[in-house]
Amino acid sequence: ESADHFPAVVIGSGYGGAVAALRLGEAGIRTLVLEMGRLWDAPGPDGRVYCSMTAPDQRSMWFKRRTEAPLSTFLWLDVINKDITPYPGVLDRVSYPGMSVYVGRGVGGGSLVNGGIAVTPPRSYFQQMLPQVAADPMYDTYFPLANRMLGAATVPSAWFESTEWYTYARVARAQAAKAGLKTVFVPNVYDFDYMRREADGTATKSALAQEVIYGNNFGKRSLDKTYIAAALGTGQVTLQTLSRVRALRRAPDGTYVLTVDRVDTTGAVVATDEITCRSLFLGAGSLGTTELLLRARETGALPELSAEVGRGWGGNGNVMLGRANHVWNPTGAHQSTIPVMAIDDWSNATNPVFAEIAPLPAGLETWVSLYLAITRNPERATFTYDAAKDTAVLNWTRAQSAPSVAAAKALFDRVNSANVTIYRYDLFGDTRAFADDFCYHPLGGCVLGRATDAYGRVTGYDGLYVTDGSLIPGSIGVNPFVTITALAERTMARVLAEDPVGRR
Numbered sequence: 383e384s385a386d387h388f389p390a391v392v393i394g395s396g397y398g399g400a401v402a403a404l405r406l407g408e409a410g411i412r413t414l415v416l417e418m419g420r421l422w423d424a425p426g427p428d429g430r431v432y433c434s435m436t437a438p439d440q441r442s443m444w445f446k447r448r449t450e451a452p453l454s455t456f457l458w459l460d461v462i463n464k465d466i467t468p469y470p471g472v473l474d475r476v477s478y479p480g481m482s483v484y485v486g487r488g489v490g491g492g493s494l495v496n497g498g499i500a501v502t503p504p505r506s507y508f509q510q511m512l513p514q515v516a517a518d519p520m521y522d523t524y525f526p527l528a529n530r531m532l533g534a535a536t537v538p539s540a541w542f543e544s545t546e547w548y549t550y551a552r553v554a555r556a557q558a559a560k561a562g563l564k565t566v567f568v569p570n571v572y573d574f575d576y577m578r579r580e581a582d583g584t585a586t587k588s589a590l591a592q593e594v595i596y597g598n599n600f601g602k603r604s605l606d607k608t609y610i611a612a613a614l615g616t617g618q619v620t621l622q623t624l625s626r627v628r629a630l631r632r633a634p635d636g637t638y639v640l641t642v643d644r645v646d647t648t649g650a651v652v653a654t655d656e657i658t659c660r661s662l663f664l665g666a667g668s669l670g671t672t673e674l675l676l677r678a679r680e681t682g683a684l685p686e687l688s689a690e691v692g693r694g695w696g697g698n699g700n701v702m703l704g705r706a707n708h709v710w711n712p713t714g715a716h717q718s719t720i721p722v723m724a725i726d727d728w729s730n731a732t733n734p735v736f737a738e739i740a741p742l743p744a745g746l747e748t749w750v751s752l753y754l755a756i757t758r759n760p761e762r763a764t765f766t767y768d769a770a771k772d773t774a775v776l777n778w779t780r781a782q783s784a785p786s787v788a789a790a791k792a793l794f795d796r797v798n799s800a801n802v803t804i805y806r807y808d809l810f811g812d813t814r815a816f817a818d819d820f821c822y823h824p825l826g827g828c829v830l831g832r833a834t835d836a837y838g839r840v841t842g843y844d845g846l847y848v849t850d851g852s853l854i855p856g857s858i859g860v861n862p863f864v865t866i867t868a869l870a871e872r873t874m875a876r877v878l879a880e881d882p883v884g885r886r
């Protein structure tokens with residue numbers, strides 16, 4: 383066998399890719415993981431692996447000339463974003479005409495930049511969205527397994543109640559209660575023992591030093607510290623970074639052939655390789671996996687792919703908003719970047735909303751309560767292939783965000799009226815109160831049971847699997863990575879038991 387052949391290849395190293403890599407490695411299957419981003423392990427000139435949110439440098443974003451933070455202005459001032467040198471930074475914002483999508487880039491994918499919130503969805507909504515998946519094994523086996531592997535835990539409540547770092551969450555809780563709304567603690571993968579030591583001054587601050595969307599230098603159990611470390615520990619898994627898979631095809635003997643561009647830190651393609659494998663696992667995320675399959679279908683490389691490839695995309699009904707509090711209700715100059723509480727009104731039959739109480743870690747008092755609302759938006763969009771640019775385009779229109787905004791507004795109008803407060807109109811670049819033009823939770827494009835069988839086996843092609851967020855049909859009602867991880871565990875258990883993986 384040639385040096386460029388592997389029994390199994392995994393594309394992408396986020397949740398879906400990391401689970402696949404570990405379980406393949408444990409099964410003794412020699413596996414190559416291809417990741418377009420870099421490995422975030424070496425400190426920069428400042429001695430830190432990641433840059434901070436308040437002084438972003440080239441490490442912050444994926445080949446941009448200026449940062450594109452979700453909160454773009456403060457008091458309408460362009461004080462947040464900074465000019466940077468293009469570099470394979472950790473956070474990307476992929477912009478389509480009606481929607482921008484934030485994604486992580488690097489070994490660990492979204493786990494490097496996300497808030498670490500680890501929520502298991504309500505069983506009834508999970509069943510509604512994924513009726514072809516038996517709920518008992520999910521709730522008895524795969525969700526507990528995913529939570530254990532990811533290191534999900536809840537903030538110790540006594541510390542939460544007493545620390546200045548969660549004043550913002552306690553204020554938002556009290557205001558929700560005034561409106562008759564329930565709040566819940568949400569588990570997180572951040573190490574709360576570490577956070578307490580940050581607060582005590584005995585550990586280097588990370589969550590308490592405004593670090594999150596451009597990476598946490600300490601404290602967060604991102605995938606490189608959990609699944610991927612374990613995958614490498616099997617001795618069967620090789621990582622190749624700064625390697626972007628551009629095309630897939632199948633040789634007459636059924637081998638998959640990948641065209642892989644290797645880039646340097648300026649973005650220049652330094653080599654284009656062909657890598658072959660018997661079994662191929664797609665974990666490039668909703669955008670990445672959908673683009674690879676759509677391109678393969680539309681260019682005729684994998685013509686048997688289903689017409690369902692590219693369909694069923696949604697942003698989990700994401701809307702971000704801020705409320706302005708009274709001067710006697712400060713939210714704190716000191717805010718942990720790690721969210722631990724949410725307003726849970728998902729059981730509301732007419733207007734279900736699950737709203738994460740988010741920090742605004744500005745380092746000074748802002749009197750802002752910030753939220754990321756997850757709403758039940760029924761709209762779905764389709765990706766089409768732009769042959770001239772060789773890319774997938776997401777055809778989400780701004781009008782399709784209207785149900786998300788209406789749902790968030792219905793809930794937060796209640797909070798405002800009970801507390802005699804108003805929205806903030808200065809945070810999202812113009813005078814909008816609701817940021818409906820970006821999302822953190824891209825889901826769908828290769829939906830389970832439609833573009834694949836009920837286990838992520840891609841229709842039309844043996845030995846081709848999807849394990850990431852593109853399987854979930856646009857909405858899951860909570861922050862999605864626990865569901866992505868649990869579904870990937872379920873797929874790998876089934877596929878390794880039934881299919882001739884690596885030897886097909």
Ligand code: FDA
Binds near residue numbers: 485488496498666852
């Ligand atoms: P994911 O996007 O994680 O990984 C895909 C990987 O594939 C990436 O590393 C990418 O670089 C790589 N890739 C893509 N195309 C490729 C190609 N052609 N070749 C090679 N590599 C390629 N969720 C949650 O549950 N709780 C939370 O608190 C948050 N918070 C949050 C904050 C922010 C700022 C963001 C951006 C996102 C969140 N999320 C979240 C969402 C969560 O991070 C997201 O749902 C998962 O990371 C998706 O996992 P996947 O495995 O689908 O792909």
